[in-house]
Amino acid sequence: MKFIYLSFLLFVSALGFAQFPGAAQNTITGKITATVIDSASGKPVEYATVALAKSGQTKSSNGSLADGKGVFKIENVRPGRYRLSVSFIGYNTKVLDPVETTLSKPDLNLGEIRLSPSNKVLKEVTVTGQANIIENKIDKIVYNAEKDVAVAGGNSTDVLRKVPLLSVDYEGNLSLRGSSNVKVLINGKPSGTMAGNMADALKAIPADQIKSVEVITSPSAKYDAEGTSGIVNIITKKSNLEGISGSINAGVGTRQNSGNGNLNIKKGRLTLSGNAGGYYSWPQTSKLSFNKTSNDQSVVLKQSGESTTERLSSNGSVGADYDINNYNSISTSLKLNWFQFSVDGNNLNQNQFGNIYNEFNRKSDTKTRVIGYDWNNDYTHKFKKEGQEISFAFQFTRSNLDNDYRSDFLFPTGSSIQDSSELGNSDAINKEKTFQIDYVHPFKKVVWEIGAKTILRDISNDSEVEVFYPYNNSTVSNPDRNYLYNYNQNVYxxxxxxxxxxxxxxxxxxxxxxxxxVIDGNANNGSAKNNIDNSYHNITPSVVLSRSFKNFQTVKLSYNQRIQRPSLFYLNPFRDSSDPLNASEGNPKLSPEISDNFELNYSTFIKTTVINASVYYRRTSDIIESVVSNYTLDNGKTGSLTTYTNVGSNNSYGFNFFGSVNPIKPLTLRANLNVNSYDIQLNSQSAGASGANNDKTYLMYNAFASATYLLPQGFTVETFLITSSPRRSFQGKNPSFSMWNIGLKKELFDKKGSIGINVIDPFNDRKNFESEIKSADFTQRSNFSIPFRSVGVNFSWRFGSLKVSNKPKRGVSNDDLKQGENNGGAQGGGVMGN
Structure with a gap:
């Protein structure tokens, strides 16, 4: 712990030094904003082109595009004198020279810039334009979901499928550049619901609530060291309009229904906001076939049947921001989350154990419920020196995860085995307290950031399994499967x-x-008590070198080290044996993953063309993967048990390309391709559990392509295609995934509303997803078939206007846990589309 105290002393000393009056001034960057207005009509000029050059010159070095309200913003402007030109078809170009920003006032608002119609009057001018959906920034890629026509009416997984570098499989499992070790934040902060099954938690967020998605592949040391492949930050909609404003969104479809509303009240220095939303998916019936055969053919397990999945979710938030004065501000917010899904199944089991054959029907009823809240409080103090500030943040988050199931085992008449029912329940609680302090100090040419953070995490789980025998109306508890689990994880x-x-x-x-x-805890299952005691220390460096060229070209070289701690989903020892032949449980003894990441990136922006390409290498040790093994049931028979373990190390080389182009003004084409390798080196324990050829290197890919066309009278049409290869593990492969979508939107109410229709895979009523697992003892194959084709209608309406107010993002961001992925099987019925 010595380095903790040393770090704290260093931090305090830094604050004292920062106040030394001789500190040098820093050259910072600011922004130039304005609204482009038609001088004759007084209406905004949409999508006007803005170019910025040095004063007295015409060669532009920066620029922007006005949005649908005529507002533009040019960022990263160094203090100086500039020439600003604004132009658009049918108008005379307006030139302002000089336009000046200074160190004391780096941000300049020019108010209204009026363009006069050209003397060369056109008989008819059809104006089309589109604000950028993808923004390529130096440290991240931003996908502006609110500007995309084809994301309304679904949930966040439908949005994430369209984000460069990301892929989402049919169950909703998220991966970044082929790795599922992704940290997901909501508005820059963690959410307690993500501590369980992240795939299901993402489905609880309506697509209409998402403003943008940020993908950060090379996080600086300011971020938590968690997330070996990077960070995904989902930004929800929040209006900054002075006065009263808000929005209403709703969607109805053959797969899913959703709705949410936002209300914002801003009066002077006080801002109040509220949001409420949710979704409901119609029950959908999936078909499952399963075959597990031992290598000596002595054991054969077969399943075939159906399961019906139903999902329901709601969420809401309230928040308040208050600027005490120009130097001090506070904010608080409370976000509530609730969702549940239920699975009702009926499977025929035909099993062979040597010369013994048995057959039975299994009827199951599984319910999973999550309820939680995140409470955030922030205080920021800005010093008189430009760019110097200190902020304090506190967050408390709590989530309750309840998992209950009942399985009825019905044997044929005349069987020597009596009917029985197994009842299991698990109540897990995840509580986190986070304290954070950050300080920024600008010197003459250097910006220094320093901070400290403490996360106190408390996880507990109480689970119980009972067996009911109808023939004598008795209930028997199974003490070996009753767990009391407590786990404390503190991060300094x-x-x-x-x-x-x-x-x-x-x-x-x-x-x-x-x-x-620092980790301590225990897992007590009645017959045995296992103590958990583990501590480790990490120093994670990060460095980014960039070189800019003319025509907005940038080359970036980066290195960082990341760690991945397992979350409750991976640690919870509760055994879910609603299907005893395919049971699953967590592993409280998991170690964190450690990865070293190298990346070379090139990006450019040429007129309407955006290109971002990168090559990267990632080496991950103690990689966590699911492992399927044999286990002995209470009746002495053999089943499959899925758990998690540190299987070894993985070397991954990859290439990513993203491009966006406007070959003609109304048409936008976008494409994203990611290719990466999977080359696992197993440790001795995992090597014995594998029957696959692990000396082989596999290539995996995911790709996305879309076309958007702006039609007259406010119509927009878009189509996109997603495809990905099977995802590899050391035991086999998980299903590939593909999806085709067509969307049409019509703007209403002077662009304050819209109505649209989305169609997903019109030629595929159902889709099959095949998996294969091989071990030293058996081969296991399964096929999961789910309804896929869907049609949905979406409506949105925005109200309120007035003055725009930009506020900085503040708050806690816990990026330190490996989050859950769906296991598949009968509970995997992902909701696709509407």
Whole structure:
């Protein structure tokens, strides 16, 4: 713990030094904003082109595009004198020279810029345009979901499928560049619901509530060191309009129904906001076939049947922000989450154990419920020196995960085995307290960031299994499967980063983060008590070097080390044996993953063309994967048990390409391709559980392509295609995935509303997803068939207008847990589309 105290002393000393009056001033960047207005009609000029050059010159070095309300914003503007030109078809170009920003006032609002109609009057001018859906920034890629026609009416998984670098399989499991080790944040903060099954938690967020998605592949040391492949930050909609404003969104479809509403009240320095929404998926029936055969053919397990899945979710939030004065501000928010899904199944089981053959029907009823809340509080103090600030944040999050099931085993008449029912329930609670302090100090050419953070995590689980025998109306408890599980994980961290620019072309940001993890707990199942005691310390460096060229070209080289701690989903020892031949449980003894990540990236913006390409290498040790093995049932027979373990290390080389182009003004084409390798080196324990050829290197890919066309009279049509290869594990492969979508939207009420229709896979009523697992003892194959074709109608309406107010994002961001992925099987029935 010594380095914790040393880090704290360093931090306090840094604050004292920061106040030293001789500190140098820093060259910072600001922004230029304005609204483009038609001088004759007084209406906004939509999608006007804005170019920024040095004063007295015409060669532009920066620029922007006005949005649908005529508002533009040029960011990353260094203090100086500039020439600003605004142009659009049918208008005379307006030139402002000089336009000046200074160190004391780096942000400049020019108010209204009026364009006069050209003397060369056109008989008819049809104006079409589109704000950027994809933004390529130096440290991240931003997907602006609110500007996309084809994401309304679904849930967040439908949005994430369209984000560059990401892929989402049929169950809703998220991966970044082929790795499922992704940390998901909501508005820059963790959510307690993500501590369980992340795939189901993502389905609880309506697509209409999402403003944008940020993908950060090379996080700096300021971020938690968690997420070996990177961070995905989902930004929800929140209006910054002065006065009263809000929105209503609703969708009805053959698969899913959704709705949400937002209300924002801003008066002076006080802002109040509220949101409520949810979704309901119609019951959908999936078909399952399963075959497991031992290598000596002595044991054969077969299943075939159907299961019906139903999902229901609701969420809401309230928040308040208050600017005390120009230097101090506070905010608080409370977010509530609730969702549940139920699965009712009926399977025929035909099993052979040597010369013994048995057959039975299994009827199951499984219910999973999650309820939780996240409470965030933030205080920020800005000093008189530009860019110097300190912030304090506190977050408390709690989530309750309840998993109950009942399985009825019905044997044929005349069987020597009596009918029985197994009843299981698990009540898990995840509580987290987070304290965080961050300080930023600008020097003459360097920006220094330093901070400290503490996460106190408390996980508990109480689970019980009973067997009911109808023939004598008796209930028997199984003490070996009754767990009392307590797990405490405390993380203490400190970081420091430095960022600076050399010769106006070279950018450097480097830093390091120190994290100490202290774990203690116990798992008591009645007959045995296992104590958990583990502590480890990590120093995770990060560095990003960038070089800018003319025509907005940038080359970036980065390195960072990341860790991945297992969350409750992976740790919970409760055995879910609603299907005893396919049971699953967590592993409380998992170690964290450690990865080293190298990336070379190239990006450019040429007129309407955006290109982002990168090559990368990632080495991950102690990688966590699911493992299927044999286990002995209470009746002495053999079944399959899925759990998680640290299987070894993985080397992954990859390539990613994203491009967007407008070959003609109304048409936008986008494409994304990611290819990466899977090359696992197993440890001795996992090597014995594998029957596959692990010396082989596999290539995996995911790709996305779309076309958007703007039609007259407010119509927009879009189509997109998603495809991905099977996802590999050391024991086999999981299903591939593909989806085709067509969307049409019509703007209403002077662009304050819209109505649209989405069609998913019109030629595929159902889709089959096949998996294969091989071990040293058996081969297991399964096919999961789910309804897929869907049609949905969506409606949205925005109300309120007035003055725009931009506020910085504040708050806690816990990025430190490996989050759950769906196991598949009877509970995997993912909801696709509407």
């Amino acid at each position: 961290a400190a970081y420091s980063t430095f960022g600076f620019t050399l010769a106006k072309k070279y950018g450097v940001k480097a830093g390091a983060r120190v994290e100490s993890t």
